[in-house]
Amino acid sequence: MPELPEVETIKNAVQKSIANANISKVEVFCNKLRIKIPENFSTQVLGAKIVDYKRIGKYIVIALDNQKSIIIHLGMSGKIKIFETQPELIKHDHVVFYTSNGVVVYNDPRRFGLIDICESKELFNKVYFAKMGIDPFDKKLTQQYLFEKINNKRIDIKTALLDQSIINGIGNIYASEILYLSKILPTRNCDKISLEECKALVDNARIVLNQAIEKGGSTLRDYQKPDGSLGYFQNMHCVYNKTGQKCPKCNCNEAIVKIVQKGRSSFYCPTKQK
DNA sequence: AGTGAGGCCTGAAAGC
């Protein structure tokens, strides 16, 4: 379940592994991802040199020296694998990039991810980015911004945190974690969230995501397996998937509760969070 | 316009 920290970690790992490589060959075995991979995708990247790596929200953007950018989203089950030489391909290996510095494989069983390409200068006109909210680490994300964005909404705060057009990069797992640290119930309506609580949400979003990125970086070193897998590391979650376990951060002795909001599970401590 | 439900998709886990 790649959220911002996982995407950031994977982007960094790919950058470190193949850096400014030349793309010598691309194989597309399945183009039916969430968005169909363009028919001429291979020819557009063939022979190009990679000049930049970015994370935009939960997307990885790889800029090429031919003024085009590759856009990758991992959806729910997407993985990136890196090999030094020709790997043995397995089920759901949909796209393989052969470069001068190694082989990068995109594997996605559920095919909720996507791979696309566009002119670099048109990047922010793409539907993926056009309506995207502020990155959690962007200085422009302030308590005032959040407050003004959610203040008149009639949705739960948990749902608002998942709305990528407000803040981008937060997914279902970290939404619960951020609310837990902020002592706010996931079911609280947005119009009942104070400016002060918006500050807590912004601060805790940065704390939680930063910790996960650091953990991801360190976990990845130990995690790199012979199969080249850059899968998902286990994070230190306080409440996510901890139903029935004791609230870890205080002495309330309360058990973590699971509920479903808009078809997504939320986890919280009924004593700590109000 | 804002909001919520449904759907995409597969594999693991739970249920029978």
Added chain:
DNA sequence: TGCTTTCAGGCCTCAC
């Protein structure tokens, strides 16, 4: 044991 059902979640489309 082996089959069927449920669940997981990012994000888009559709309907109210």
